[in-house]
Amino acid sequence: MRTVALAAALLTSIATALPAAASADPRLTTASPAAEGTAPAPLDPAPLDPAPLDPAQPTATPTAPPAADQPLTEPEPEVVPEPEPAPEGADAPSAPTDVPAIAALEMPPQGYNGEVRGAVGAWAGFANGRIPASVMCSPAWATRHLFRCDANRALAELNAAYRSAFGVNLSLTSSYRSYDEQVRLKQLKPTLAATPGTSNHGWGLAVDLGGGVQNFGSPQHNWMRANANRFGFFHPRWAQINGSLPEAWHWEYAGAVASGRTDQARGLAMELTRTQPWDGVAERACLGDLWQRASRWDRAAAGAGDLRGIPQLSMSALYGSRWATSSAATTYLQNPQTQIERGLAAVTDRFAGPCRALTGIPMAKVRHPYLSAATVPQGTPVTLRATTYGTLHWKLEVTDARTNVVLHRSSGTAVEGGPGVEATWNGRTLTGKVVGTGPYRFTVTGTDGHSGTPVAPWSGVVGVTGSQVPPVVAAAPLVGDLRFVPITPARVLDTRPEAQSVGPASRLDVVVAGVHGVPADAKAVALNVTAVSPAGPTHLRAWPAGRPIPNSSVLNTDQNRSATAAGVAVGVGGQGKVSLYNDAGSAHLVVDVTGYWTTAGGVGYGALAEPARVLDTRTTGVVPAPGAPVTVPVAGRAGVPADATAVVVNVTSARSRGNGNVAVVPQGRAVTTSTVNHLPGNDVANHATVALRNGRLDVHAAGGTGHVVVDVVGWYGPGGAARFTPIQPTRAIDTRGTGVPVGPADTLTVPVVASTGIPRDAVAAAVTLTATRQSAAATYLTTWGTGAERPGTSVLNTGHGRDQANLAIVRLGEGGSADVYNNAGTTDVVLDVTGYFRRP
DSSP, X not given: OHHHHHHHHHHHHHHXXXXXXXXXXXXXXXXXXGGSSOOOOOOOSSOSSSSOSSTXXXXXOOOOOOOXXXXXXXXXXXXXXXXXXXXXXXXXXXXXXXXXXXXGXXXXXXXXXXXXXXXXXXXXXXXXXXXXXXXXXXXXXXXXXXXXHHHHHXXXXXXXXXXXXXXXXXXXXXXXXXXXXXXXXXXXXXXXXXXXXXXXXXXXXXXXXXXXXXXXXXXXXXXXXXXXXXXXXXXXXXXXXXXXXXXXXXXXXXXXXXXXXXXXXXXXXXXXXXXXXXXXXXXXXXXXXXXXXHHTTOTTOBOSTTEETTTTEEHHHHHOTTGGGOHHHHHHHHOHHHHHHHHHHHHHHXXXXXXHHHHTOOOOEEEEEEESOSXXXXXXXXEEEEEEESEEXXXXXXXXXXXXXXXXXXXXXXXXXXXXXXXXXXXXXXXXXXXXXXXXXXXXXXXXXXXXXXXXXXXXXXXXXXXXXXXXXXXXXXXXXXXEEEEEEEXXXXXXXXXXXXXXXXXXXXXXXXXXXXXXXXXXXXXXXXXXXXXXXXXXXXXXXXXXXOSOOSEEEOTTOSXXXXXXXXXXXXXXXXXXXEOSSXXXXXXXXXXXXXXXXXXXXXXXXXEEEEEEHHHHOOOOBTTBOEEEEOTTSTTOOTTOOEEXXXXXXXXXXXXXXXXXXXXXXXXXXXXXXOOXXXXXXXXXXXXXXXXXXXXXXXXXXOEEEEEEEEEEETTOOBEXXXXXXXXXXXXXXXXXXXXXXEEEEEOHHHHHOOOTXXXXXXXXXXXXXXXSSSEEEEEEETTSOOOSSXXXXXXXXXXXXXXXXXXXXXXXXXXXXXXXXXXXXXXXXXXXXXXX
């Protein structure tokens, strides 16, 4: 009685494991239970044609297949020569010339003719014609052929009976066909062969037979029609003599659908367990016991209420309350494979495997998780609720989905039918700050209360929306003719640790003076600004805090770039701050300072006549790696004075193999910032001002490997005569407004002085050069003073679909102008000025 009660409990628990699916179609028709679950009746004592094919062979007694629910064993075949293989691609031997007229043929009826949809088709997740030979089996008498293993066992039984009747083995001419074989056959027989990828031969469930079976009305063919169903095989209606494509030789395996044998349903299940995470010898044995108790592996088994089929699942849970009129439910009741697949999913979902299912104790699992909102404004609480199977000791973490920074932790115990998982996040960090905009991930983990086994985690994402627009600070006057003081790069802002990402149309004021070695009276700063994990296409603007937002940008990026950096030379505004504006979506921002301009102390700037390449690992072969920087001597070479204290460089990451960054720092200094971020598979550059130590730079790399190019465009030192004056960022040119982009190998002259109002005696300008609407997959831009020879180095690397900006300190040439060269395709060019250099 205990066993019966346990089995009943198992049936009820598994029955509710799957969600309902609505349908409504023709009324159910099911096979008679009397025809199910039984072994085939003994074969007729002789073939339908009483005369054996070979008169010399004695009449043999047919062998019945094993009884249902008994282990299958392949019979030991007689040593009979294997038939000669058919020609490559042939379906069967050529038809004989003495076939009687169709009207004169007498053939016995076949009980099952392929009426159940899906009985022959995909299995265990394999694609048609792409099933590994390692998961299939070969007949002992025809080893070049392959079948699904349960079909192969049934074929061995069929062959034993056939051999008893005719004294020879079945002659196999075709079995499993790979996709490539199907393609070749379609080329040979375009009107007869199935479209590649659709043939039932591609499932290892079809066989073509010779030896007389290929002839309609022959004794061998008639014997197959009378007996094949008993072993799970059948002759499809389309291939029958009056079918749409008569093929006497073509037979297929439907297993229990054709035979009614429960052992064949069980054999099918053991092939389908390959898709389950628990598949193995022990679990397969447990599955056999589990469904033996539930239904005796009978596809027509009817249990309490609406429990049906081999796994005894609830029909209303599967197909809704109107399941009795559902065509999908009809197919389920007729097809053991459908029942087994749904049953395996239920066992895995509720018990994590058949052995656990035999105990009747569900494996703990988070079920029906529900978040109170998909998106919320900043600072709004979000609640997670969920039910569970079994007893679950759960933990909830809320993290920034882009950085994995943990913002909330809670835990508890949930019990099936009792208290579930419930926790509320208040929209703040662990330190109480309201988080910025962007995606935040809820992740539930836990352990099973019975075994302590970790359960499968669940996660969902909530979007936090909003914009940040703090009060505008009072402006500070911009001061000119400044000298530069380099410092070891220092980080003044990183929104990631406290999840303070910046939303759309948002402004963030960053303190840059009076921190990290920058004095409170600094008048301008050299920054490296990085946008990390942007939600979509956007641009950043930078300007002295307190002043109006400029119509110019310093950085362009999009969701396909994990991080994008840009150098900025900008005046210090009110309260020692610089303002940053994010145009669209949300992004994390990182700001590093590499030096400052001041009226007290410092050194002047000297521009090189043309950029000097001081490092190109593509030619040296020495690539920087984590913990192994490349040291580059700079002072005293390529026009840089020996007493230079800092240099202005353009650093290019070339064709990196993954995300990461390059950091250029004074020799021997620790790396706490980055200079340029990799864009895997592409070239990307950034302008930076870097202090020298012992006249040298160290080039570090992190993340994906790639080449690095460093070009020096100018220097700071005692001999530098030019002084810097920051201005409110001003646009000098935007070719999108003219409708005339810069063409391939074409040069655009930009009247910098005339278009921005900077003094005529300016010798160089700090500009942001932006490329957009590029037609070429890859191109580069460079800029130099008008009238001079174009340098052999680039300022900016880009390509189609990637707006790219970079800072440049460009010498001004004739008429206070600068030239911009585009290498390939057409490109629209935008040039904004943030300051200028002149000799006092």
